[in-house]
Structure formats: C-alpha cells, structure tokens
Amino acid sequence: MGGLGDRGDRDAHGRSGDRGELAHRRVHRWRRALLAALITAAVVVPLSAAARPTIPSPPPAVLPEPSAATLDRIYAANRANAAEAARAAAAHGDEHRAAADRELAAPARRLLRFDGRGPGEVTEVFGDLARADHVAVLVPGSDTSLDTYDRFQATAAALHGQLTATAPHGTRTAVVAWLGYRTPDTVSTTVLTTNRAEEAAPRLRAFTGELRGVVGSATTVSLVCHSYGTVVCARAAAHLDVDDLALLGSPGTGSDTAAALHTPARVWAARGRDDWVAEVPHVRTDLFGVTVGFGTDPISPAFGAHVFAAGRGGHSDYFRPGSVSLANLARIVLGDTAEVTRA
Template sequence: MRRYARTLVAVALATTVVAGTAGWASGNAQHALTGPPPGTAAWRSDHVLGRELPDPARDTPAQVALFFRGLSEKDRRTLAVRHPLVVGNLDGAPLELRYLANALALKADPDPRYASLAADPQRQILAFDPRGRGQVAEVFGDLSTAHRVSVVVPGSDIDAGTFDRTNDVYGTPVGMAKSLYAQTGRDSAVIAWAGYTTPVGVGVDAATGSLAEAGADRLTRFTDGLAADGVPAPVVFCHSYGSVVCGLAASRLRATDLVVLGSPGMRADDVGDLHTGARVWAAKDPDDWIDDVPNVEFAGLGHGEDPASAAFGARRVPAEDAHGHTGYFAPGTESLRAFAAIADGTFAVDGPYAVASYAEGGPR
C-alpha cells in the first residue's frame, strides 16, 4: 500500500511538472510518420529494369542490399534518378547511391526548411523524408571504410528544420555528431539520425511512449540497413526522449553500446530489463532539468527508472562539468571525452565510471 501511495504521488507530480512546463496542449500532439518512403507506389509500378523492384514495406534491408548488388552501376543510377525519395530512404541500398538520391531530392524540394541541407553538395545525407516536419540523417566521416561507427539519436523538438540549427548547437543532431566526430579517431564515422517523429515541447507526447515505439521500429530498421551495407555495429548515443526510443529498440538493435544522456527513462526497470547484449552507459549532469521529472511509469505516463541511478545498473559516464540539458557534447567537457573513448572502443573503467583512454594517435 505504501509503495502504491508513493506511485500515485509520483504520477501526480509528473503530471504537475509536465502541465506546468508546457501544458497538455493538444495542438502540439504529433502523429508518428510510419510506413515506406514517399513515392513507393510509383516505385512499385516501375518496370524500367524489366524486373520487380524490392518492396520498401515488405522486404528486409538484407534483401534490398542483395537486389542492388545484382545491378550494374548504370541501373542503380537510373533508379536513383527516377525515384530519389525511395532510394534515398531505402535501408540496405548502397550508401553512395543514397547520398546521390538525397542530393537530387533536396535540390528538387522548394521548401525553405531544407535550404541549408541542399546548399552544400558535399554533405552526406543518408536519409531525407520531407513529409510532415521532415526527417533526415547525415554522415560525418567515411562510413564505407570506418572501423568504428556511432549514431546520435536526438530527443524532442528535432526535425528536418531544426536538425542543424545554429542556436543551442550541442542540442542538435548535427552539433552533437560533429562534436563527437571531431574528438574520435581517424577511422571513425558518426551519423546524426533524426529519423523519427519527435515530441514537440514537454507535453503528452513527451510523457508517453507512442512516438518512441514508432521511432524504435525505424531505428531498428536503420541499423539493420547499416549492417546490410557492411557497416560495423554502431555505438548509439541517445539524448533525452531519444533514450526512450533506444530503450524500446534495445532488444532488437544492432549496437555494441547504448549511451544515454539526459534521459527521462528507458521504459525499463534496469539494464537487464532491456534484454540487450550491448553495454549500457548513462550520463546526467548536476543541473540538467530532466532531473526534476519523476522517474515513474504508471498507466502509460512516464518512462521508468533513471538510467543514471545506481539501481538501474548502467555504467556511469562522468558529466559533472557539462551544463544543462544540452551540454553533454560541448567541447572540453569530461562527458565528451568519455563519449569519444566509448565510440573509439578505447575506454577504460574506473569503478562505475568511463575514463577516456585514447589509442595511439589520440583524438583528432
């Protein structure tokens, strides 16, 4: 009875925090973008190669990769030119072909939200879906030759329009990924992945798991696509609500490590509840406002135990000199140094904490 009473108090407090912060505004409610890429219907009906094309909704990334391996370079390019939005978002399609397809799709899209993405033809855009608020993924480094790969999964308020905003840089996928890439070894690559519908503000969507469930499916397929292209299993960095996505994906996710930062919870009671073989790490700095959100999960509200708590059982990442909710990847911080060591596979562990221990050659 006492435990039940504490739960009710925590739920009431969680409701107060969320409502007091941003309100339960229905106008901010988001609908998860799911299903195959835009243009799939035209793709399915196209017989330009005289054969059936893989079904983006039904075929696995491994099946997609096998199909493209049987094509000539000319036929691959024909498909990218005719169906850039499908090829650019087709997990398992060749990496360079996806970069080409997304460059073509961005060049043809008049929406000013995507102007910065389209302006530089050297950007390696691995996914671009203009539907809704827009989704995008970008690669830093050479993904085809990298021995160590990381994926950054962001939290609330991130979409194609805020993907690389210039304010609050280290709270954006591009800012986090670029900062990590600058600190890691020369054979690394980092992917900024904004490939799911994120909550807007701190309202109902942020307090529940429906958007995270859809995001977990998309993240799982994305990492399956990397594997189909011969990319090493990545270290996945999950910020804020992104850690809810990672928690729900954990048991299916191809990853060597899961690193959560500023997490409201992973929809799990402890590391064992994630059912993953990946190493699990957690960081939370002393003045992160996420610490004011009660760690409960009751009647669909809240995301459970704090991954940075001793009870959860994750390895701790030092973050005492990071500031606020978006300061973990700021240059010079202990948390960034530890993240880079985890990404490079050169970390050591001192008690429960990660310690940066760079391999010969050091960071960039």
C-alpha cells in the same frame, strides 16, 4: 521497564508509519504533477500545432539498396530531393524551412535519407562510412525536426570532431545523425509516454540492419541516445546489432533495469550535474488507462548501467567541445572503455 519498552515500540512504529505516509504522499504528488502536465499539454499542443500550415514537399527519393558501393548515389539522390523540397517550401512562403532544406542540399552533405514532408526526417553521415572502423549513431530527443536540425547536426559534428582528434593514427570513424522518427514536443502528452518510441523502434532496428550491410561485422557500432531518444533506443535495444548503448540525460527508459533491455551491448548512462532532467520523477503510473512516465533512473545503481562522468553540464551540453561527457563518449565509441571516467 515495561512502560519504557512500550514507548520505544510506539516510537519505532510511529517513525516507520511516518516514512510510509511520506512515501505515499510523494507518489501522490508526482501523480498530480504528471496529471497537471498532461492537462496543460492537451490544451497547449493542439493550439500551437494548428497554427502552422502543412509545408508541401516531394516524396522521398527512390534509393538503391544501401551498400558501400551505392553510398555516393544515395547521397546525390537525397541532396537533389532536398533541393526540390527547398524550392517547394520557398514557393509556399516558408523561408525558414526552405533555408534548412537548401543547407542539406549542399554538395558536401552526405544524406542516407531525406524526407521533407511534415516535421521532416533526415539521416546524415559525418565521415567516411564505408571505410569506418568505428561508427556512432546518434538518436535525438524531443523537439527535433528539420526546422531545428541545425542543433542536432552540431552535436553529430562535435562528436565526429572529437573522434577524429583522439582516434589512434590510421583508425577511421564516422558518426550518423539519425532523425528517423517524429519526435514529441517537449510540452505535449506524447513526451510523457512511450508511444512515439514504440513507433520509432522498428525504424531504428531496420536502419541499424541496413547499416551493418554497409559497414560489415568487423566495424563497431555504438548507439548514443539523448533525452527522449533513450526511450526509443530502449524500445529497440533487444533487436539491435550494436556494441555499446549510451543513455544521456534520460528521463527513464520504460525498463526497470539494463538487463531488461535484453541487449548484448554494454549499456552506459550519464547525466550532467546541471541537467534539469534530474528533477523529473522516475516513476511509471497509470492515468485514465495510459501509462505515464518511464520508471527507474538509468544512472541509479538499481538500473545497473555503467555510469560515466558527464561533468557539470546541462541537458544540452553533452556534446559541448572540451566537455567531460564528449571525451567519455569518444572513448566509448572507440572501445577505450578502461579510459572512461566514472561518475
């Protein structure tokens, strides 16, 4: 009997040891993968960036203090600046950028900010911001610039369409597409760290403060953040006057829990079943003195967010018309939280 007992102890300890060794190997493998990604990005990104010349553009327009009374003047000044930027880009021979700028200069566009220099920045309003009862602010992820802005614009338009279709009669809504920071390239060292998010956070805080000055305290404001944009929102969260914070397709936020964001907002998270970000290792590790990765998966129970259903969509499908995720986002923005379907 003593022999059987010794054998059982060895088996139990052996299995425990195997599990520990397996976990150690997994962490080591992810560290090697992250290091490989860093090396690849360090080679590829400088070469691709060097191939594109700087596009000339005027400095941003001088704008009045944002308020309900000054919105029309702000929109007009930014449209005029976008038209001037289009002429400069065309003269430089970059017709793609010139076309993007001309689109933004169209009479119907409502631009709170426009800067055509470099990758470019733009903040655009969909709906009547001054009279809105509910406002959603969208924060994009990597590879978003003036050259790819049409994709981001489409997500904002889709959310505003959903809000318009589902809001109770007499309820007014607006969506703000906030491309207010230099987003990282998907294949780059910057997309693996919080550096760009740290730079962007003060800008997002300043913008939400200005937004409150326009819409007032009675209007609900929801922050809807996608991919790397979730890292930006997490870095700014403690100082944002918002009601809800939705994290979509997040690689992690850099915080271990929703409570660590130190925000009074309700924190939501969702990931589509076909979203490739599910394969991203949710770890943080130090490589050459740099912290790489973003930690806890926001849809995990350990993070503590309100997890809602996003259907079978992929990484770019959260705002697809007719999708489960778009319907749930509209419910969150409208404050119909009891109607949000959970994952």
